[in-house]
Amino acid sequence: MKTDLLIIGSGIAGLTFAVKMAKRFPQKSIIIVTKANTDETNTKYAQGGIAVVNDMERDSFSKHIEDTLVAGDGLCNEHVVDIVVKEGPERVNEIIEWGTRFDKDVQGDYKRGKEGGHSEFRILHHKDITGFEIERALVAEARKYANIQIHDHWLVLDIITQHHLGYLVTKSTPDITCYGVYALDLRDNRVEKILARCTVMASGGAGQVYRTTTNPRIATGDGIAMVYRAKGRIESMEFIQFHPTALYEAGVSPSFLVTEAVRGDGGILRNKEGEAFMPRYDARADLAPRDVVARAIDNEMKRTGTEHVYLDCRHMDMEHFRGHFPNIYAKCMSIGIDVAKQMIPVAPAAHYCCGGIKVDEWGRSSILNLYACGECSSTGLHGANRLASNSLLEALVFAHRCAVDIAERIDGVSFAEEVPEWNTSGTNDPREMILITQSLKELQQVMSDYVGIVRNDIRLQRAMNRIDLLHNETEELYRSTTLSPQLCELRNLITIGYLVVRSAQFRKESRGLHYNTDHPAKSGPVQQIVL
Template sequence: MSHHHRHDVLVIGSGAAGLTLALTLPEHLRIAVLSKGSLASGSTYWAQGGVAAVLDDTDTVDSHVQDTLVAGAGLCREDAVRFTVEHSREAIQWLIEQGVPFTRDEDPGREDGGFEFHLTREGGHSHRRIIHAADATGAAIFNTLLEKARQRPNVELLEQRVAVDLITERRLGQTGDRCLGAYVLDRASGEVDTYHARFVVLACGGASKVYLYTSNPDSTCGDGIAMAWRAGCRVGNLEFNQFHPTCLYHPQAKSFLITEAVRGEGGLLKLPNGERFMQRFHSRAELAPRDVVARAIDHEMKRLGADCVYLDISHKPADFIKAHFPTVYDRCLAFGIDITREPIPVVPAAHYTCGGVVVEARGRTDIPGLYAIGETTFTGLHGANRLASNSLLECFVYARSAAFDILEQASLTPLPEQLPSWDASQVTDSDEDVIIAHNWDELRRFMWDYVGIVRTNKRLQRAQHRVRLLLSEIDEFYSNYKVSRDLIELRNLALVADLIIRSAMQRHESRGLHYTLDYPDPVDPPQDTILVPPTYGD
């Protein structure tokens, strides 16, 4: 039997953005934080590098803004960049107050404007400004925020809850567009429950699982983007999918990311014969922006027919490597690779979704009562390519901004009246789940082959033809069988794949993360790709 739940704020997603928003809101608001798997199943936990922020006396807001604009290849919205960077120190101070154990500087009195905590430098940054907790920053932040959330009596943390769709006034045939809650699958009972909320916050992460090779956990299926689109929200710049240049290449490693900080601390990229190659592609060599490095690796692998390239930091002292990269060292050693003595085999993999649901500085979407924060969103911060370690910063800055906005409106917004229960009267249990598995595999393979690091018109046309057939099959399946996590994720992923392809087909140029052989040059002036759903504004 399904149930009805009532909260002031429903947060869909339990990562950095969702937990930050929940902890920023006061204790008189009842908050539910949903995770579709375990609470630690999102991307935050696995983030290694750190958080970019202006913290050192020698660094400036203008410098961080400029580095972000350069990396974004002309498509960043400068007001969004400046808003984020100007609030960076405040966000880091809040994390420190929560007790996040950032790595402290062994020499805080050094002449370059020393800061209490150790700051590292990553690709595209002109200063050391990445605050981190060794090479497991995400885990340190997540564990700290989760413990704080567990201590809050007004925050309910719910695992194994998969959001199916948003409930809006329009969906119920009412006048108006306000978001009233969501239908959520309880995996334990198998029933779809109804969540009533004054405010709904999408903090669901990105959509990198749309690709065959990804550094992300299995949960990054674009759920928030798909639900928002179906509810009537615009999406922007979904053609810009960042491929992390260096994921461990090993048959048992699945999707282990080798942090950008390895290159920031002197790691060198080499061909199988030991030759360096990045200096041929960019003046900053290994410290070039990620899109440049990923394309360079992809180019060299295809040129040589190589399975991978190599990231070598073995020329550094072993104690230095173990102290700065304990997670990478231990994980590689488990696969028989001693990074203090030998290079690491690496390949690019889908890593970050730069576009998403269109929001403004307070996290508001096109639908009243619906907010989106974190990787689910298109804020204008990242432009055509995300600068390293700006993603976690965006989570904290926009989560706090959205929380402040929700608090201002809370007393004026009533809890929705009784909402209809989920109707499962016309569906049956599926005995054909092999179709889901097959479609899932087909989708991720053609997205990798046709909509990957290098694109062409013909590849995109093939991908669009394939995804439209899949969407038709999935819709039929969804209409006739009971929902499951696999079906919900496949439905969302196929829709987001279609939106990515449509966005890529509209961009007749190469810029940042979108590189096409048919349009190799950029076009001025640069324009965002904004897609408008059929229900928007009618």
């Protein structure tokens, strides 16, 4: 298969890029590869909304920039923050033109929410299913263009580089080039070679590396792992954001997200003793940034010996609650919790990967002809901690920037010649699936117990020792058995676990989402951890 443009992932970043390129180049071929149904993405599960300054009377770019920098705890790329905040309104207007519907009041003005770390009401939303609405609109828009082909239920295995042509490729190789990918058609278990002039990685996050996460089961860090194996640059993987308020249901995964917008509308966190504990931890109380709130909840749970705290909404206007948060209300009722009378049990869950594939301000990775945008990328916007609802905005802005840069240079890029087919010789069908499923459970347990919200050096070393063992066992299985999606995802998740732990070991300070009790104070010059 050959295509001018190859996009891995069908969330907000991948679809936005595809639509923009299809509009500009109707004669160029565009293939989107996604490993589940087209709309099964992290985007679909985003509840709260998209942060954007579009009311200059009450808000300003400078306020949004300052809020982002404060949340990022000294590690944001200020130039990138400026770009995203100032280019954001135009990008949001585009998806509105493509059919995205955000809630409005009776006067026709947009309803704006406020979330942790924000100084103003600037979050556009569609009830409590904003991501679902954005994904719906973008899928519908993409299907209008004849030159966009969407291949769902295809799992990308590896990025094709000079390595596959028989050359030695290392981190120091100056011109590593992406020629396309090998992908597994999950419907007939056939590996296909897809060659492309330019490839855009928009593969989403990696929440499944933890036992408890708000991410869907597809969020296995495939893109980040593939780029690392291809000797591309990965950065800031120590900064895994735990959403403070996932609905607590013992043994249920993924966890149902209770959006931060509930606290923005007045919800109060309480411990098992009924105390509103957040004022003890931060002057911003329940609207402090997510890293602060997640650590506070973690501490309360450990102090009181409980597995969750509570979100109290009983004092809120229930008519407004049901209108703004209908899915949260329905979900709570389905498990016997009447929000008007009972508090909601909540606990932190892995939610967002602030690091990822290192890219520049145009989305270019360290590998030639390979771009990245969305959660799999590290643009410098989030720094050490993502400001709530900035991620959807970042995806729109960088999808646009990838499109601008690729449009200027794609005609000068040629297809690779003589790329070999995928080699399956010497492999057998796996005899025991338990070898894969048990390793996944072990990895998630290790990451949750040793590399969670609070870390220390001993826990990190123990995690690394166990991940090394899992890596060796899984690589042997990968070499000796035929491919399965479960094995490929396990291999990717082990790589993600290694990257998180190694980055955390390198950072000898506590900053943002990385809190190490052996290095509690920020110390020395600010640095990015690049692997």
